[in-house]
Amino acid sequence: MEKDFNPFLVSGYKGSEYFCDRVNETTLLKSHIKNNKNTTLFAIRRLGKTGLIHHVFESFNKSNTIACIYVDILGTKNLKEFTNQLATAIYNRFPENRGIGKKIVDAIKLLRPLISYDSLSGSPELSFELGEAKQYEKTIQQLFTFLDQQKIKTVFAIDEFQQILEYPEKNTEALLRTYIQQLKNVNFIFCGSNQKMMHEIFNSAKRPFFASCSNVNLNFIALHEYEVFITNTFKLKNRKISTDSVSFILDWTKQHTFYTQYFCNFLYALNIKQIALGDVQKAAIEILIQNESIYYQYRNLLTDSQWNLLQAVANENKLFKAHSKKFIDKYKLGTSSMVTRGLESLLQKEMIYYNAGVEQPYYEVYDKFLMRWLQHKQSTHFM
Numbered sequence: 001m002e003k004d005f006n007p008f009l010v011s012g013y014k015g016s017e018y019f020c021d022r023v024n025e026t027t028l029l030k031s032h033i034k035n036n037k038n039t040t041l042f043a044i045r046r047l048g049k050t051g052l053i054h055h056v057f058e059s060f061n062k063s064n065t066i067a068c069i070y071v072d073i074l075g076t077k078n079l080k081e082f083t084n085q086l087a088t089a090i091y092n093r094f095p096e097n098r099g100i101g102k103k104i105v106d107a108i109k110l111l112r113p114l115i116s117y118d119s120l121s122g123s124p125e126l127s128f129e130l131g132e133a134k135q136y137e138k139t140i141q142q143l144f145t146f147l148d149q150q151k152i153k154t155v156f157a158i159d160e161f162q163q164i165l166e167y168p169e170k171n172t173e174a175l176l177r178t179y180i181q182q183l184k185n186v187n188f189i190f191c192g193s194n195q196k197m198m199h200e201i202f203n204s205a206k207r208p209f210f211a212s213c214s215n216v217n218l219n220f221i222a223l224h225e226y227e228v229f230i231t232n233t234f235k236l237k238n239r240k241i242s243t244d245s246v247s248f249i250l251d252w253t254k255q256h257t258f259y260t261q262y263f264c265n266f267l268y269a270l271n272i273k274q275i276a277l278g279d280v281q282k283a284a285i286e287i288l289i290q291n292e293s294i295y296y297q298y299r300n301l302l303t304d305s306q307w308n309l310l311q312a313v314a315n316e317n318k319l320f321k322a323h324s325k326k327f328i329d330k331y332k333l334g335t336s337s338m339v340t341r342g343l344e345s346l347l348q349k350e351m352i353y354y355n356a357g358v359e360q361p362y363y364e365v366y367d368k369f370l371m372r373w374l375q376h377k378q379s380t381h382f383m
C-alpha cells in the first residue's frame with residue numbers, strides 16, 4: 001500500500017483505521033453470519049453498505065475462520081452473466097494451489113469455463129458458453145454445492161442484488177431461493193440500494209425470498225461519531241481542523257457518508273495545516289464548481305416541470321408534505337397529481353429518494369452536492 005495516501009477514502013476499503021463507527025451494525029452482521037442466518041442489508045446508495053461488508057470480511061479474513069466472497073452484480077444483465085460473476089468471484093477467492101483452493105479450482109475447471117484475463121487489472125475472469133438457461137441454473141447449483149462441501153464455512157455477499165429483477169429469466173429469484181435453502185455451510189448477505197426493488201424481493205408475501213432473511217439496517221453515521229472520526233483522522237496526519245469546520249462539513253453533506261468522505265478528501269488534498277471555517281466554505285464552493293457540468297447534464301435529462309420540482313425539493317432540504325397546498329403554491333408546481341407524477345419520475349431516475357424508515361418520512365435530493373448546488377443557484381450567483 002502506498003504510504004502517504006489520503007486517509008479519507010472515496011472508494012475501496014483500507015482497514016478499520018479509516019473506517020468510521022458502524023460498531024453495532026458490524027456486531028449484528030457478524031452475529032448473523034456466526035449463527036447461520038442469511039442477511040439483507042438495505043440502504044440508499046453511498047451510505048456505506050459495501051464498506052460495511054468489507055469491514056466485516058476483513059475481520060473474518062484476519063482470523064481465517066470463514067471464507068468470505070464478495071460479488072457485485074450491478075453490471076449483469078442475465079443469468080449467464082450472473083453465473084460468470086459467481087464463478088469468477090469464487091475462483092479469485094481461492095487462488096492457492098493447495099488445500100481447499102485447489103479443490104475448488106479443480107471442481108470449477110470440471111465445469112469447463114473459459115478463463116480470460118482482465119486487460120487492466122490482469123485478474124482472471126471466468127465465463128461459460130452453455131446452450132440453454134437450464135444449464136446455467138445447474139452450474140449455479142454446482143458452484144454453491146462445491147462451497148457447501150468444504151470444511152470451512154463460506155459467507156457470500158451479493159451486492160446490488162435487486163439487479164436479478166432485470167434479468168429476462170423471471171424464475172431467477174425462485175431458483176436461487178431453492179438452491180440457497182439446501183445449503184448448510186454457506187450463508188448469504190444480500191445487499192441492495194434500490195429500496196423499492198429490494199422490498200419487493202424480500203418483503204412481499206408472494207415472493208420466494210419472503211421472510212427468509214434477517215435484516216441489518218444501515219442508517220446515517222451518528223453525528224458525534226463522525227465528528228470524532230474527522231477530527232482524529234486529520235490529526236493522524238498532523239493536521240488540525242476547527243470544531244466549527246467539522247460541524248459545517250457534516251451539516252453541508254447531511255452526514256451522507258460518500259459526500260462527507262469526498263468533502264474531507266478534497267480538503268485534505270489542499271494541504272492546509274490548520275483548517276478554519278473559511279477554508280472549508282471555500283472548498284465547498286470549489287466542489288460545486290468542479291461538478292457543475294454534471295449538473296447541467298442532469299438538467300438536460302429532465303423536463304422543465306421535473307427540474308422545478310427537483311429545485312423545490314432541494315430548497316426544502318427535507319420535504320415532508322409533498323402534497324400540501326403550501327408547498328405546491330410556494331413553488332408553483334401545478335396540481336397535486338402533477339407533483340405525484342413528478343416525484344415518481346425523480347424517484348425512478350434516482351434523483352431523489354424517499355426515506356420511509358423514520359417517524360416522519362420525507363423526500364430528499366439523493367446527491368448532496370447537487371442539492372447544495374441547486375440551493376446556491378437559487379440564492380446567489382456564485383459562479
Ligand SMILES: Nc1ncnc2c1ncn2[C@@H]1O[C@H](COP(=O)(O)OP(=O)(O)O)[C@@H](O)[C@H]1O
Pocket residue numbers: 009010011012013018019020021022043044045046047048049050051052193257258261
Ligand atoms: N464507515 C465508513 N467510514 C468511512 N468511510 C466510509 C464508511 N462507509 C463507507 N465509506 C466510504 O463511503 C463511500 C460510499 O460507501 P459505499 O460502501 O460504497 O456505499 P454503498 O455501498 O452503500 O453505496 C465509499 O467511498 C466508502 O469508502
Ligand SMILES: [Mg+2]
Pocket residue numbers: 046049050051159
Ligand atoms: Mg455499494
